[in-house]
Amino acid sequence: MSVAGTLALAAVESLGAAARATAGAPPTGLSTAFVGDAVDWEFVFRNADYLGVGALLTIGLTVASILLGFVVGFPAGAVEVYGDGYLKRAVTVAGIVLRGTPIVVILIVMYFVVGVPQINLGVASISSAMTAGILGLGLRSAAYQSQIFRATLASVDDGQLEAGRSIGLSRFEAVRYVVVPQALRRSIPGFQNEFTIVLKDTSIVFAIGLAELLTRGYDLFSEQTTAVLEVILFISAIYFVLTFTTNRALDRLGSYYAIPEGEST
């Protein structure tokens, strides 16, 4: 076993031992250290609803932020490739600022400085913290997504645009019908990364008081300190299921839209 692996095991074991010491349970060896004590798992499952609400908040934040990031980031990437003048410069500068600012700072600015309002949708309302969270995470994602699309738009051969122009398509139409469909296909791997990053970064919204999955986990194991490992494993499993299924779905999307290639050239 590698040195790193041994260290990791030792760490987990001592964590388990510490937990058992607090709870007064007898030491039962390595397997219990990984799986934890039944009483602590029972505690986790008893609070599954509480964590479930956090998971829903995490999913909502992720979906809304990714969508906002796409709606803003795709045009921004296109402007960086095809635009010029002040617009291009403004977009470039905004991207650099957003990518260069810690996400906690962005969220705090949104919530405390900009002071975004609560949004009423009739059936439900979105709290101002949630709005700030979506705007902060979404705009930052837009700044990163713009770079995915900038790169893939630029990667499509110039001859494609030229051929589009040669049959009488305007520049916009040639980009729209010829370049964009190819660039979007090439964007899927980068987009998978971005999705995974945003999903896990949603935990930062604790900074503006939103109790999403990880924050709720923190609350739980603060209450029952023997269950630290169990709570963290449970939460990790939820994150894993979310990233895994979404990445698989994007894989499927990618192969569905993949451009067939033959053996002949």
Add this chain to the structure above:
Amino acid sequence: MSDDDFLRVTDVSKWYGEEQVLHDVSFEMDRGDVTVLIGPSGSGKSTMLRCVNRLAEAQEGSILLDGEEVLSPDLDVDELRREVGMVFQGFNLFAHLTAVGNVALGPRRVLGLSETEARERAEDQLERVGLADQLDSYPAELSGGQQQRVGIARALAMEPKLMLFDEPTSALDPELIGEVLEVMHGLVDEGMTMLVVTHEMSFARAVADEIVFLDDGRVVERGPPEQLFERPEEERTGRFLERIASHD
């Protein structure tokens, strides 16, 4: 030179930065003519061709197409390109579309035909270039010769009044050149007006009404093929043709 020339190129000059790549190029064509531009690589023949549909911008001179000034800043270039088909050396097929999709895009989005009409037109054009059995193949699934024939069909689907060919067979394996030239021969027989840049001298000799020999961005010599090939007046023309002939 008559006033009713279909295409009249007069004293066209072009610079890339400091470097002048076309020097006062002039030639003209009648409707239904086939003109072939020949010359060593870097002689400006592809650039000249691209100036005709404004994929390259000439800085000086005049290009009259059907009486209209192509180089006018007020010209609608999309309108011009609707009427002037172009076939590229590297095919430049839309990689994400099938053969039909490639050919139908222009009729659908530029001419505004319905989905069905555009598809029908695309199928007709692909049949015309002998690809009725490859309608739903993607470019990467086709041979180079087949891809170039799709490229020709794509240009033809716009029903152009002038076709530009930019070294259409230069990127092809030798055994695939014939099928593309055959399609081009067919177009000549149908009376299509064609301006062709090529190194295929036997094709040029067989179909051209006029050959224009360019070197170093200048027209060195022009004339009917039998004159240019048999009795070139300029020494440079003769030398170029000898070099080419050893590969032909």
